[in-house]
Amino acid sequence: MAELVNVMPLFNDLAKIEPEHRVACQDCSLFRLCLPLGLQNSDLAQLDTIIKRSQSYKRAHTLFSTDNEFKSLYVVRSGSFKTTISAVNGREQVTGFYFPGEFIGLDAIHQQSYQSNAKALETSSVCELPFENLQEIGKKMPQLQIQLLTRLSKELSSDKNLMLLLGKKTADEKIATFLLSLSKRFQDRGFSATEFQLTMSRSDIANHLGLAVETVSRVMSRFQEDGLIVINGKAISLRNTTAINAMCG
Amino acid sequence: MAELVNVMPLFNDLAKIEPEHRVACQDCSLFRLCLPLGLQNSDLAQLDTIIKRSQSYKRAHTLFSTDNEFKSLYVVRSGSFKTTISAVNGREQVTGFYFPGEFIGLDAIHQQSYQSNAKALETSSVCELPFENLQEIGKKMPQLQIQLLTRLSKELSSDKNLMLLLGKKTADEKIATFLLSLSKRFQDRGFSATEFQLTMSRSDIANHLGLAVETVSRVMSRFQEDGLIVINGKAISLRNTTAINAMCG
DNA sequence: TTATTTCCATGATCTATATCAAAATATCTG
DNA sequence: CAGATATTTTGATATAGATCATGGAAATAA
Structure with a gap:
């Protein structure tokens, strides 16, 4: 990992x-x-x-x-x-x-x-x-x-x-959109736009995006395999914001 | 029919x-x-x-x-x-x-x-x-x-x-909730709560509820078979609001 | 510290609803 | 009004993502 x-x-x-x-x-x-x-x-x-x-x-x-x-x-x-x-x-x-x-x-x-x-x-x-x-x-x-x-x-x-x-996006698009929305808000507050903590549980994320926890887990793992992000528990690092942005649909 | x-x-x-x-x-x-x-x-x-x-x-x-x-x-x-x-x-x-x-x-x-x-x-x-x-x-x-x-x-x-x-309801629950929401708003405006026109197309309804047009059509047809509603083109009549209400989830 | 609970990741399977296809109605337009 | 166009309905099939199942990792409590 x-x-x-x-x-x-x-x-x-x-x-x-x-x-x-x-x-x-x-x-x-x-x-x-x-x-x-x-x-x-x-x-x-x-x-x-x-x-x-x-x-x-x-x-x-x-x-x-x-x-x-x-x-x-x-x-x-x-x-x-x-x-x-x-x-x-x-x-x-x-x-x-x-x-x-x-x-x-x-x-x-x-x-x-x-x-x-x-x-x-x-x-x-x-x-x-x-x-x-x-x-x-x-x-x-x-x-x-x-x-x-x-x-x-x-x-x-x-x-x-x-x-x-919720109505139109795929699981991948949902997660990508979510991560960028957090990134934007953190940046507005003077924090890093690329390295931050997911203070909510995976199940909160899943619920919010209209997905199952397992789907959130899988998509994030795949994003990591593809080099888009690095996850370590609640800590996340966005490694290719351009690509993530392109996935928002 | x-x-x-x-x-x-x-x-x-x-x-x-x-x-x-x-x-x-x-x-x-x-x-x-x-x-x-x-x-x-x-x-x-x-x-x-x-x-x-x-x-x-x-x-x-x-x-x-x-x-x-x-x-x-x-x-x-x-x-x-x-x-x-x-x-x-x-x-x-x-x-x-x-x-x-x-x-x-x-x-x-x-x-x-x-x-x-x-x-x-x-x-x-x-x-x-x-x-x-x-x-x-x-x-x-x-x-x-x-x-x-x-x-x-x-x-x-x-x-x-x-x-x-959008995030948590089934197709049936979505349609039931939507119909009752319209009913409520029509009633507030002094119109019948049970007989009204769907001024929007089925595809607008589908889109709004995060469904495919075909699903909207099918669910409504089934609701009609079950005696919950009567549809005639854009005109709709709610025949069993209690049951519809129970389906909202 | 250890025990207990909750959370997270991954694999296998299933299903609600999307998509594709086509006929039947309805609605526009000249 | 006739023809053209768009909308709605119904059926057959496919699939994205849910659900079920399990093991391991964190967090919390004792």
Whole structure:
């Protein structure tokens, strides 16, 4: 088996860079990826007053589930999360993975109740935005509302692309698309685009992409044989992004 | 073949009830399903000034496509639309069907460019909301922003359910879920929940649900044999909603 | 540490649904 | 309205990926 050294840090290493969970938005390394983007300093200070910064949660900690009362939206501060919805017969669909700077709970707004369950994939922390307060200060801060709108629109757009993936792509195309999507997001966050950790299990990946775990395993093994990637447990290295990109369909 | 009489009107019959395309929001029959819900009268009047009400478009008319400049959001006034996105290799995914009172183009906001293509499924008309103007008046109308947010959140939520459908459901469950979703939306609009027209082609349905046309045809024929539905071309009648509901998975 | 559980990889087999083919309807167009 | 074109239905066959089975590797608990 090919060797993989020099594995890039997990996202929860952000927590090490920024251990103070009281750090204000303007000093946060996620600033340019996060909600406050485009806000005036005075507005920012006001936003800061309503944000509750969480302690870190352990792997598998449930951030919220459909039977919790909807109170807050969350932004990932460090680590990563998955969201799921379940069908009546118990089957579950992993509807998304969330990394630092990304919002969780946006689909709860319309019914004022959580429509999905959110769970930490590793040691993680969040910024909690009590929705009522957010709406309150939003009334005087159009820029904040626009940011929120923009975030929702972005998630909508990426969900439509996931529909295309689920409805039309082959197993190979699904995995290739998934890996590149992660790569892109890691790069946006200042991490390596080619060496990163799959913080979610193979079965989470399989579920999210509408595949069986075995298929994910097999496709990844084959990608490795073909020199596209190198896998070592949860660590992955993209060795031929051009070829992977060409496989996205 | 079972007979199907008394087919319910198409949505474009709304246009007959309301032929004036200058009719103001407060007099529109879609009022309680539409954006202005919750607005003060004075705000409503202001919203009215920025809305452009379209003439009716013919079937297959392209409302917008990804290579048009993003200028406006649209709300369906009469008729129905589909949206699609396409993969690099030309494959397309039907990402949604839209009926009166529903928004089209929300996924364009974040990039300020259309991420999908929207096409009329029958003779249809829309209300056009120039986005810049909308943002402008939204600054003084928090309620409008909240409505917009709510709409986005609702679409997000239904897209997550579609992910569950695409990723985890069998062909039978997909069709059953789809029929009930239409039924629900028709009922919300004051039409029969059990007798309606499938304004989209079988191939649009198939594409949307991640199936082959032949599978859609076969499953529907079987549902008819089993007395769950009666089909007559584009007209459909749900004869056993309880059973259909039990099949949604 | 060792025991226990969960996760991952790989092989063998099966099946739901796609694909291919062709006839029957429906819908357009001049 | 007739002819042309597109859509839908139904049948026969093929296949991508699911499911079943097993052994080994990590992770977790005791």
